[in-house]
Amino acid sequence: MQKLAIRGAKRLSGEIPLQGAKNSALALLAGCALCSGEVRLKNCPALSDVFAACRILNKLGCKCSYHDHCVSVDARDMNCCAVPEELMREMRSSIVFLGAILGRKGECELSPPGGCELGPRPIDMHLSAMEQMGVRISEEYGGMCCECPGGLHGARIDLGFPSVGATENIMLAAVLAKGETVITNAATEPEITDLGNFLVRCGARIRGQGTPTVVISGVDKLHGCEYSVMPDRIVAATFMSAAAVTGGELDIKGADPRHMRSVISVFQQMNCSVFTYDDRIFISAKKPLCAVNTIRTMPYPGFPTDAQAPVMAALAKAAGTSVMVENIFSNRYRHVDELVRMGADIKTEGKVAVIRGVKKLCGATVRALDLRGGACLVLAALGAQGESRVENLCYIDRGYENIETVLRSVGADIKRIKS
Ligand code: EPZ
DSSP, X not given: OEEEEEEOOOOOEEEEEOOBOHHHHHHHHHHHTTBSSEEEEESOOOOHHHHHHHHHHHHTTOEEXXXXXXXXXXXXXXXXXXXXXXHHTTOGGGGHHHHHHHHHHSEEEEOOXXXXXXXXXXXXXXXXXXXXTTOEEEEETTEEEEEOTTOOBOOEEXXXXXXXXXXXHHHHHHTTSBSEEEEESOOOOHHHHHHHHHHHHTTOEEEOTTSSEEEEEOOSOBOOEEEEOOBOHHHHHHHHHHHHHHTOEEEEETOOGGGOHHHHHHHHHTTOEEEEETTEEEEEOOXXXXXXXXXXXXXXXXXXXXXXXXXXXHHTXXXXXXXXXXXXXXXXXXXXXXXXXXXXXXXXXXXXXXXXXXXXXXOOEEEOOSHHHHHHHHHHHHTEESEEEEEOHHHHHTTSTTHHHHHHTTTOEEEEEEO
């Protein structure tokens, strides 16, 4: 069990290089299984979830190796269609291997995915879409056996909710299917655009990625390519909050402000100065933070649910009362009790969190219970008086590459303790 020891109340200042996006890299890695040629995926973050995806690819018979933020995948000799339960359980995004394996092989065996406990995380939209493309799914012993002997065919799939994972799964299943697939009410997150652009680079015929209607015309095969993963907008939001909660200023290199309009707006409402450039965001929090009236998490381009917890750390010290409404997941306030242990004044009721800013937070020993909630606790510890311990670092390592090294480089008193 690893933890972080943090001595807070130090203003952060300096330049941070931004990592590649976890939530794009994982879908792109699944997409590599569709390619009959070598893929070199650059700007891949060194995260436990990325390494888990590489283990799945190796298990499928693909040659997959990670070196210096580049993953090389050769799926030409892919010879397996089953993902073992222990690998499926490691993360939520393992479910997007369903579409990739079915697209490539026409059959697949896997069990429900794992991932952070944010409330029920059903995959009904994923499975319903696969059935509309001709897949027969039988569930036995907690696993799913998916078959489509004649190969997948295109379909018109109307999503009841713009699910990111379901949109990704359908795109992955459709690129080698017979005929045309139209996804309506598709997710429009930048990670969807990145996946579509990657698949097109491999020879797929896709248009409308990043809009609510995505059209995929099946092709016979995909070749390899070299592609660079987009920057991680949620990690960028997390570091913006680190500047806000410590009253510091950070220059986040590699960030794409076009992906972060709703997040930037919240920090400006909080009384931070934010300057944006093509590939970086500069934030300064020299003035006292102000509460923000109501922040509602929404599908893109609305305020991202993944930024809810990181931003809450800054709001905990913002003068006045802020309200957050979590509309995407039903159990995404598990970090609140831990924040209260540090002196935060936060009440939650269902989807709503009411945050009354306090003058200071106090160091404490707190426990990460999921990825973004864990990041929130690190930020709160940075902005607290005294020393904190943040336990269950494994959650944070799923999404943040060397978080202590990055934060120490801009002035944080933070170290990893291996107990
Ligand atoms: C992706 O999860 C991200 N994960 C999540 O980031 C992110 O919070 C989420 O999208 C929303 O943006 C990855 O990309 C690996 P959804 P996903 O399908 O695909 C319900 C992080 O911290 N739903 O858009 O699982 C679902 O329960 C993670 O990096 C169904 O009901 O999200 C949820 O309430 C956390 N049935 C809502 O839709 C389905 O078949 C949004 O889920 C699928 C989803």
